[in-house]
Amino acid sequence: MIQKSDAKNQIIGPESSYVLGTTNLELQRLERQHAIWRDDALASWQRAGFAAGQRLLDLGCGPGFASFDLARLVGATGELLALDNSPVYLEYLQQQAQRLQLHQLRSQLFDLATCNSALELISKQGANWDGAWCRWLAMFLPDPNKLVKLVASMLRPGGKLVLHEYVQWDTYALYPRGGAVALFVERCIHHWQSHGGDPHVARRLPALLEAQGLRLLGSRSLMACCTSDQPKAIWLQDFLRSYAPMLASAGLWSSSEQLELAAEISQAQLHPSLWVTPALVEMIWEQP
Numbered sequence: 001m002i003q004k005s006d007a008k009n010q011i012i013g014p015e016s017s018y019v020l021g022t023t024n025l026e027l028q029r030l031e032r033q034h035a036i037w038r039d040d041a042l043a044s045w046q047r048a049g050f051a052a053g054q055r056l057l058d059l060g061c062g063p064g065f066a067s068f069d070l071a072r073l074v075g076a077t078g079e080l081l082a083l084d085n086s087p088v089y090l091e092y093l094q095q096q097a098q099r100l101q102l103h104q105l106r107s108q109l110f111d112l113a114t115c116n117s118a119l120e121l122i123s124k125q126g127a128n129w130d131g132a133w134c135r136w137l138a139m140f141l142p143d144p145n146k147l148v149k150l151v152a153s154m155l156r157p158g159g160k161l162v163l164h165e166y167v168q169w170d171t172y173a174l175y176p177r178g179g180a181v182a183l184f185v186e187r188c189i190h191h192w193q194s195h196g197g198d199p200h201v202a203r204r205l206p207a208l209l210e211a212q213g214l215r216l217l218g219s220r221s222l223m224a225c226c227t228s229d230q231p232k233a234i235w236l237q238d239f240l241r242s243y244a245p246m247l248a249s250a251g252l253w254s255s256s257e258q259l260e261l262a263a264e265i266s267q268a269q270l271h272p273s274l275w276v277t278p279a280l281v282e283m284i285w286e287q288p
């Protein structure tokens with residue numbers, strides 16, 4: 001079914017089950033988000049040995065902001081296959097890939113929650129991929145083991161999987177005077193869990209990947225603590241602004257809570273304050 005969006009950016013159709021939505025506003029937030037986390041992604045790709053000429057996967061690519069960087073990295077002799085279940089995001093990705101002349105970037109609509117047509121995907125796109133990149137996807141999947149099995153079946157021996165996922169989301173905080181932020185975080189966790197997601201999914205991934213025979217080459221924390229004007233604090237404030245209407249429409253955020261939250265954010269600009277990100281971790285795995 002083709003997705004349609006109305007004037008208020010509300011998606012009508014199957015994508016509406018994805019908890020963050022695929023509106024233009026969310027697409028723009030993903031672009032700002034990638035700009036802030038881009039250096040960490042580039043560093044992880046370098047550590048994993050992603051290089052020109054390789055065939056790489058971007059799993060849950062969204063509108064493709066990381067895909068464009070990965071496509072430039074593999075270059076014209078390489079190949080980047082981007083998978084997502086959002087037709088809206090993939091249409092944007094394809095238009096941009098054409099505009100940027102990234103002919104090595106292809107995309108395919110694929111449901112990474114069920115991985116139902118995995119055999120069809122592999123027969124069409126091939127196995128023996130040199131690497132896979134997966135950021136902020138597993139947390140939305142009711143059964144991340146399906147994703148793990150798919151990756152294990154698509155990587156060549158020596159192929160690498162680079163993950164950026166949260167190991168503990170509720171470290172997201174503002175100190176001092178962060179009571180409304182803490183409540184917001186609690187409600188987000190409840191909202192995602194009620195949609196089958198797991199905002200602490202990284203703690204479950206090592207056992208699942210080990211069971212598929214993959215080897216953990218390394219892991220590190222990407223968690224940050226910073227003052228209000230720094231990029232990762234701005235990212236946290238951006239999320240509070242953009243997700244409040246979603247929580248409100250789910251009946252999980254009231255106008256009085258929103259007033260308290262806005263007051264806290266203003267106070268944080270006026271007084272020395274610490275913004276702490278959710279505990280994000282990098283993991284690099286290898287197919288033996």
Ligand SMILES: C[S@@+](CC[C@H](N)C(=O)[O-])C[C@H]1O[C@@H](n2cnc3c(N)ncnc32)[C@H](O)[C@@H]1O
Nearest residue numbers: 060061062084085086110111112113135136140
């Ligand atoms: C938070 S965004 C992250 C996008 C991108 N990985 C990035 O780092 O910018 C999560 C993405 O997962 C995709 N997604 C969620 N559920 C999915 C599913 N069942 N199958 C495929 N993609 C899915 C969404 O459409 C969205 O593009």
